Amino acid sequence: MTRPATASTLFLGVDAGNSKTAALVSTASGEVVGAGRSGCGDIYGAPTPEAAVDEVLAAIGAALAEAGGDPAELSRQPSPSAPPAVAGAAFRLAGVDWPEDAEYWDGALRARQPALLRRTVLNDGYAAIRCGEPSGVGIAVAGGTAAAIAARGPAGRCWDMGWWGQHAMGATGLAGEALKAVFLAELGLAPETGLTRALLTHYGKASVAELNHWLTRREGGAGPRDRTSCARTVTAVADSGDPVAVGIVREQGRRLAMYAGVAARETGLGGTGAPVSVVLSGSVLTAPGSPVLAALLEELPAHVPHAAAHRGVLPPVAGALLDALAENGVAVTPDVVARVAGTMPPADFLAT
Structure with a gap:
């Protein structure tokens, strides 16, 4: 080269x-x-x-x-x-x-x-803004292992989510909410869900107790990447219509849209009626047929009026x-x- x-x-x-x-x-x-x-x-x-x-x-x-x-x-x-x-x-x-x-x-x-x-x-x-908006003015929403949101306004003002994000998003959010739903269902404190069988199969465990032990044991247990590896399994269960998984996916879309709305407000985007470029990236949002992307696009207009979402x-x-x-x-x-x-x-x- x-x-x-x-x-x-x-x-x-x-x-x-x-x-x-x-x-x-x-x-x-x-x-x-x-x-x-x-x-x-x-x-x-x-x-x-x-x-x-x-x-x-x-x-x-x-x-x-x-x-x-x-x-x-x-x-x-x-x-x-x-x-x-x-x-x-x-x-x-x-x-x-x-x-x-x-x-x-x-x-x-x-x-x-x-x-x-x-x-x-x-x-x-x-970095992701100009990946889909050459002017550099717009919002970047990345959903990968975690989520990153940053924006630059027409007057050059910048805002990024950083430690202001108070909700788990991306693969971390999908996995964490799904595991919580499975463990609560096992205790009889939440509805039964198809996520239980799907996650047991994904992780190769015989019971929910075994899965919980493996994920949380002090020695010889799962690593950080093991915990988030089930994200695509969660979206697949949502695609099958499982109500609990569907709710998790919809909440992920709502959270991403909500913080994108903060980014727009903090940088002066969206107040003129002109289209607001929202550049999407990250495996959770760009996977073919992503239900999280569908949920985000459904929620986005309520938080970023005139949003023009497109992939980087x-x-x-x-x-x-x-x-x-x-x-x-x-x-x-x-x-x-x-x-x-x-x-x-x-x-x-x-x-x-």
Whole structure:
């Protein structure tokens, strides 16, 4: 993929989460000339904040090296006589939830990558906006393992859900509510549900007691990913018409729509009568025939009038790259978006 490029024309987009960190380097035309990948870049999720910084820097170094640049240039003090190693960068990082989180990253980057003079640091939820709305004005609603919601208004005001989210959503929400329903039904405190047989089959357990023990035992029990692995089973049971599962799915859609409404209100979106772009991403919402998506679309107009919901066409790291371009004077035209899309690394680069 390496295509030598003039250093001063390079732009950097970084998307960091718990499962991986991805970085892309492009020219001003949107041609992706370097990509790098590493581990957890969330300062809340990594073993230490410093470890998260190490992972982000590793992804950047790999991307810049593939682009034909010199990663060492980023660690040197900038010289007035030399062009910058990267003309602009957008860091979209899980765990940037409070002002002090952004300040931590700013200090870490200033100390370890002083040549990255033109950079912005925001929560990773913002990366998804330009994945479906090139202007960068709109709401991103992601439903994956958890949920992330972020918005940017027409005057540039930003809001992201962060720790304001008080409801479990995404696969975590589906699994948690389904297991609760099964355990309460076993105790005779809630209606019987087809989720019981379905989850026992999914987990290969003979009884609800065995399932509860496995999920909660101190040693030799389930891991965090085991607990959320049943999300698609829950939506399948909802599709079969089970009332309890249907209720869980509908509540998930309502919760996502409710927080999207907060995002619209906080950023000045939706008050003019013009369409409000709502970009959807994440496996829970983009799975074929997703009943959670159907529930969200049914609830959305009540919370975001004039919502125009559509699926993101690019992965979040590409949205971060488009932010870097837009924030540094490059018009994000359809040609630029198409060029980014057409020069992305192979699909397995982002596989988790």
